[in-house]
Amino acid sequence: MAFFEMAKTAIRTVVSRPATLMYPARPGKKTGLSRGHVVIDPSRCISCGMCMKKCPSEAICVEKDERIWRIDRLRCVVCNSCIEVCPVKCLRMDLQYSPALLSHSGLETFLITYVKPERPKKSETGENADA
Numbered sequence: 001m002a003f004f005e006m007a008k009t010a011i012r013t014v015v016s017r018p019a020t021l022m023y024p025a026r027p028g029k030k031t032g033l034s035r036g037h038v039v040i041d042p043s044r045c046i047s048c049g050m051c052m053k054k055c056p057s058e059a060i061c062v063e064k065d066e067r068i069w070r071i072d073r074l075r076c077v078v079c080n081s082c083i084e085v086c087p088v089k090c091l092r093m094d095l096q097y098s099p100a101l102l103s104h105s106g107l108e109t110f111l112i113t114y115v116k117p118e119r120p121k122k123s124e125t126g127e128n129a130d131a
């Protein structure tokens with residue numbers, strides 16, 4: 001009995017289309033829930049370190065004094081937590097997967113270029129001098 005079940009499955013598999021896609025000739029479908037890899041806009045990052053604290057796999061390192069934001073792509077489990085917690089929304093999920101790594105290190109380093117805007121100076125009367 002089991003033999004006939006197995007034979008039926010084998011014949012069905014031979015005549016049916018492959019369940020897998022012929023990637024990269026046919027790219028996979030992406031939906032709103034698809035996740036690729038984390039992308040940062042270093043010009044908006046305020047070095048608060050929230051993403052580093054929230055990351056469950058310790059993939060992110062923020063060095064505030066050196067103005068460095070670093071991610072280890074080999075540690076990232078694409079959970080989206082860093083993106084949800086970032087107060088200035090400078091992280092986003094790109095739908096493309098990371099390109100194949102050329103070394104054993106998955107480290108990517110970015111120089112934070114955010115410049116804090118200066119506060120308007122106050123006059124002696126307490127009002128804004130620029131106003």
Ligand code: SF4
Pocket residue numbers: 038054055056057058059060071075076077078079080081082083
């Ligand atoms: S997506 Fe998740 S695992 Fe990847 S860097 Fe962000 S918090 Fe860490």
Ligand code: SF4
Pocket residue numbers: 040044045046047048049050051052062085086087088089090091
């Ligand atoms: S990426 Fe966002 S959460 Fe992470 S240090 Fe920069 S501002 Fe803070």
